[in-house]
Amino acid sequence: MPTVDFERFFDLSSDLLCVLDEEGRFVRTNASCRRVLGWETAALQGKEFLALVHGSDVTATALHLRRLSVEGAVANITNRVRHADGQYRRIQWSTDRPAAGGPLLVAGSADENTVAGAEAPRSGDVLSQLADHISDFLWVRDADSGTILYLNDVWERITGHKVPVGAHIREFFKSTHPDDVVRATQATNQTTQGGYDQLLRAIDVNGSIRWMRVRTFPVLNAEGRVYRVVGIAEDVTELQMAEEALRNSEERFRSLLECSSDLIILLDAEGRLAYLNPSFEATLGFAIGDWIGRSGFDLVWPDDLHQARVTMARIRQATGVAMPWRLRVRHADGSWRVLEGTTINHLLNRAIAGFVVNCRDVTDKTRMEQQFVQAQKMESIGRLAGGIAHDFNNLLTAIKGNLELALSEIRADDPLHEFLTDADKGADSATSLTRQLLAFSRKQVIAPRVINLNDVVARVRTLLSRLIGEDIRLEEFTARNLGAVRLDPSQAEQILINLAVNARDAMPRGGCLTIETGNVVLDEEYALSHPYVTPGRYVMLAVTDTGSGMSADVRAKLFEPFFTTKESGRGTGLGLAMVYGAVKQNGGHIEVYSEPEHGAAFKIYLPVVNELAEPAPEPRDDLRPRGSEAILLVEDDERVRVVASRMLERLGYTVHAFADGPSAIGAVERMTEVPPLLITDVVMPTMNGQVLTQQLMTLRPSLKVLFTSGYTADVIVHHGVLEEGIEFLAKPYSLDQLARRVRDVLDRRSST
Numbered sequence: 001m002p003t004v005d006f007e008r009f010f011d012l013s014s015d016l017l018c019v020l021d022e023e024g025r026f027v028r029t030n031a032s033c034r035r036v037l038g039w040e041t042a043a044l045q046g047k048e049f050l051a052l053v054h055g056s057d058v059t060a061t062a063l064h065l066r067r068l069s070v071e072g073a074v075a076n077i078t079n080r081v082r083h084a085d086g087q088y089r090r091i092q093w094s095t096d097r098p099a100a101g102g103p104l105l106v107a108g109s110a111d112e113n114t115v116a117g118a119e120a121p122r123s124g125d126v127l128s129q130l131a132d133h134i135s136d137f138l139w140v141r142d143a144d145s146g147t148i149l150y151l152n153d154v155w156e157r158i159t160g161h162k163v164p165v166g167a168h169i170r171e172f173f174k175s176t177h178p179d180d181v182v183r184a185t186q187a188t189n190q191t192t193q194g195g196y197d198q199l200l201r202a203i204d205v206n207g208s209i210r211w212m213r214v215r216t217f218p219v220l221n222a223e224g225r226v227y228r229v230v231g232i233a234e235d236v237t238e239l240q241m242a243e244e245a246l247r248n249s250e251e252r253f254r255s256l257l258e259c260s261s262d263l264i265i266l267l268d269a270e271g272r273l274a275y276l277n278p279s280f281e282a283t284l285g286f287a288i289g290d291w292i293g294r295s296g297f298d299l300v301w302p303d304d305l306h307q308a309r310v311t312m313a314r315i316r317q318a319t320g321v322a323m324p325w326r327l328r329v330r331h332a333d334g335s336w337r338v339l340e341g342t343t344i345n346h347l348l349n350r351a352i353a354g355f356v357v358n359c360r361d362v363t364d365k366t367r368m369e370q371q372f373v374q375a376q377k378m379e380s381i382g383r384l385a386g387g388i389a390h391d392f393n394n395l396l397t398a399i400k401g402n403l404e405l406a407l408s409e410i411r412a413d414d415p416l417h418e419f420l421t422d423a424d425k426g427a428d429s430a431t432s433l434t435r436q437l438l439a440f441s442r443k444q445v446i447a448p449r450v451i452n453l454n455d456v457v458a459r460v461r462t463l464l465s466r467l468i469g470e471d472i473r474l475e476e477f478t479a480r481n482l483g484a485v486r487l488d489p490s491q492a493e494q495i496l497i498n499l500a501v502n503a504r505d506a507m508p509r510g511g512c513l514t515i516e517t518g519n520v521v522l523d524e525e526y527a528l529s530h531p532y533v534t535p536g537r538y539v540m541l542a543v544t545d546t547g548s549g550m551s552a553d554v555r556a557k558l559f560e561p562f563f564t565t566k567e568s569g570r571g572t573g574l575g576l577a578m579v580y581g582a583v584k585q586n587g588g589h590i591e592v593y594s595e596p597e598h599g600a601a602f603k604i605y606l607p608v609v610n611e612l613a614e615p616a617p618e619p620r621d622d623l624r625p626r627g628s629e630a631i632l633l634v635e636d637d638e639r640v641r642v643v644a645s646r647m648l649e650r651l652g653y654t655v656h657a658f659a660d661g662p663s664a665i666g667a668v669e670r671m672t673e674v675p676p677l678l679i680t681d682v683v684m685p686t687m688n689g690q691v692l693t694q695q696l697m698t699l700r701p702s703l704k705v706l707f708t709s710g711y712t713a714d715v716i717v718h719h720g721v722l723e724e725g726i727e728f729l730a731k732p733y734s735l736d737q738l739a740r741r742v743r744d745v746l747d748r749r750s751s752t
Contacts, residue, residue: 015135016091024049024065038084054080054088068095137233141169143218143226146188158212158235160205177201177209187216199236211240263339265357269347271296271312274354283339283361285332296357301328301336311343315355319345326362338366364529393710394637396732400427401643404735405650427732448486448586450611453517453541454478456492464500464513471510472503479518483539483608491582498579499543499602506547506600516542522589522605533589538605545601550594558592579604624736625743630654630675634664634692635708636684640731644679647735651742661687665695674700677746682709706745708733 010017010030016037017030026044034041053061057079064077077095080088137158139151146169156162161175169188176184180200187196196216201209212233219228263283266275272295276288284299291299300308304327315323322342329339341359346352403424410417457478465474496515503513518540527535550558559580579602583590587607594600631653635641638659645655656675658664661684668674678696680689693705710731729741 018049020049020065022069037081037089043084052082054082056080064095135235137212137235139231141229141231143229146170149228155233158204158210159202175202175204177203184214187214199240209237210235211237262358262360263341265296265359266352267296267343267355267357269354271355284329284337299329301330304328315343315345316347319348321345326366337361338363340365367529393731394640396427397710398637398639398643400424400732400734401640401647403427405643405646408650408735448488448491450484450486450609451489451492452482452484453487453492453539453606454482456489456496457515457517460493460496464496464515467497467500468504468513472507473512475512475514477514477516481519482517483519483537484611485539485586485606486609486611487586487606491586495541495579495582495604496543498576502576503543503545503547503600506545506549511546511599514542514544516540516544518542519608520605530589530591533605534607537608538589539608541604541606543602544599546599549596549598549600550592551596555592555594559590624651624739626652626739627743627746628652628654629677629746630656630673631742632664632668632675632678632680632696633657634659634661634678634680634684634689636660636681640681644738647738648679648742650735651739653742660684661689661692661695664692665699668696668699674703676702677704677706677742679706679708679742682707704745706741 137154
């Protein structure tokens with residue numbers, strides 16, 4: 001056997017090999033031993049093996065070595081050996097003693113919780129015996145002829161194939177995987193010139209594939225010529241399969257990351273972007289390559305930067321905890337997106353050593369949440385405004401009615417006439433305010449008709465020109481074949497007037513006011529970002545100005561009652577609130593687009609109706625018609641009841657006034673002739689106006705009814721729209737309004 005070849009093999013072996021002398025001291029260790037145990041050659045040379053063994057294992061190990069020395073028995077032993085770092089490793093050793101009685105041989109291999117070491121002897125006989133104890137396949141061949149001079153039995157144990165000494169090296173090719181034969185042949189030729197290290201596949205007798213790490217090196221004779229080739233093959237099948245499984249797992253995991261709609265980010269320990277999945281580009285519009293290595297804070301919107309730093313500081317203190325957050329971040333187009341997600345601190349994980357971020361774009365969700373909160377706030381304000389307007393309208397009815405009665409009693413040249421006139425004008429202004437409050441709260445009673453908004457624009461054009469002044473240019477772009485909408489004409493006019501006044505105040509140095517109409521379709525995609533919009537066909541009314549514009553904070557409060565950016569004494573802050581309420585009351589939707597110093601655009605969308613527009617009613621000439629009929633008046637507010645009675649009597653009617661429904665019913669039951677008209681408040685304690693009407697009609701089926709109220713109630717209206725056939729007079733009302741409505745009801749009913 002060519003013993004010189006084993007010298008090179010000793011240090012190449014993946015097993016942990018060491019040789020002890022008769023006294024149990026280290027003589028030689030191979031590279032695997034030194035690498036795994038952490039000791040340098042000089043530190044082990046001459047050191048007693050038992051000095052490294054754990055105290056609890058010394059007795060058993062010493063006994064084992066003594067039996068090996070005396071009896072020469074081959075056996076295995078497991079003990080704990082001290083690593084250079086002071087920790088102990090559990091080692092399973094296979095031991096033997098050379099037949100020639102030379103140095104004691106110990107060959108070991110570490111399990112998963114083990115480290116081992118060994119040293120090689122200089123004796124060829126010892127190395128030859130060592131070759132029969134290792135787990136690697138070892139062979140020696142002649143460099144010139146390729147004849148196998150030596151091989152241990154490991155190849156047969158691994159593959160089941162037996163190759164005899166004296167066979168040609170090509171005999172191994174019979175059990176080599178077909179795809180690797182060419183590479184194995186090339187390796188055989190290359191070994192005469194230099195070392196070789198490569199993974200090759202073998203096929204065992206059962207047809208299974210075994211992965212072998214094959215290393216060969218040349219051996220030179222005295223003349224420096226290669227005359228032997230030594231090979232060693234390590235079975236790495238399990239390792240290769242584990243690595244392949246890991247690669248497959250990593251590929252599947254990466255595939256999940258690449259396909260995820262969520263934004264997955266890996267930050268290194270310094271907070272720099274180390275990995276970004278494709279959703280980064282899809283969500284934020286940036287190229288991934290431009291951001292790798294940059295700080296994650298560079299993405300954060302400046303206003304949220306402080307919050308981001310505070311959150312990151314908390315994340316650094318909480319290892320392995322998913323920390324939730326929501327931040328605004330930049331988009332490539334200059335806008336911002338709201339991202340919501342979690343970040344986990346994995347700094348202690350060697351494989352990651354950073355922060356894992358999982359987040360998604362919730363910009364639309366956030367916008368809808370804000371819209372919902374805003375809608376709730378507006379609804380609450382609306383209920384408050386409606387309640388205030390109801391009580392105030394009762395007061396105004398009494399005030400205005402008495403002022404009108406007083407004015408009718410004195411001459412125009414009386415000094416008191418001017419005072420009373422000013423008071424009456426003040427009552428009119430207060431009436432306008434309460435009506436705007438009712439419009440905002442959607443408790444205003446309306447009488448919608450099918451109209452064309454182009455007709456409304458044409459009708460108020462002259463008025464708008466006077467309102468905005470000569471330094472503001474008025475432009476109109478009205479669409480042909482504009483769809484019809486259902487809207488109270490007076491509301492439509494008031495919407496245009498209020499928007500025009502708002503635009504005028506935003507252009508103190510002049511500018512351009514544009515009114516536009518058009519047919520539009522609000523689709524499903526639009527409705528997703530505007531949850532209170534039903535997809536469908538709409539008519540758009542847009543009012544745009546070139547004025548000072550608004551900030552985002554101003555836009556958020558724009559439609560709230562009494563909110564105004566104008567100086568004291570200019571405007572009540574109710575004009576846009578009225579617009580908002582009127583649009584919502586008619587099933588519409590309003591959007592505002594504005595930036596500081598870039599003007600503003602108000603776009604109103606009203607549902608299209610498939611009907612023809614109705615002609616406008618003819619104007620009336622009679623201002624205060626009179627009558628002589630008897631009238632039932634039921635009003636729970638004493639001040640209103642008194643002034644209404646006086647006004648009706650002034651108009652020539654006979655009035656039977658009552659404070660509640662039961663009193664009126666009792667009186668009617670005693671009457672020989674029931675009055676033809678009932679004027680009743682809608683909302684009253686004990687019995688409302690509708691119930692009273694139903695009971696009185698059992699006594700007189702032909703009874704005519706005129707409802708009055710400071711705001712709407714569901715008993716006679718639906719969302720502020722009068723039920724068909726209902727006659728209504730809103731409080732506060734003037735003497736002229738009362739006269740016309742009473743006469744209209746009496747005459748209309750009597751003519752049927």
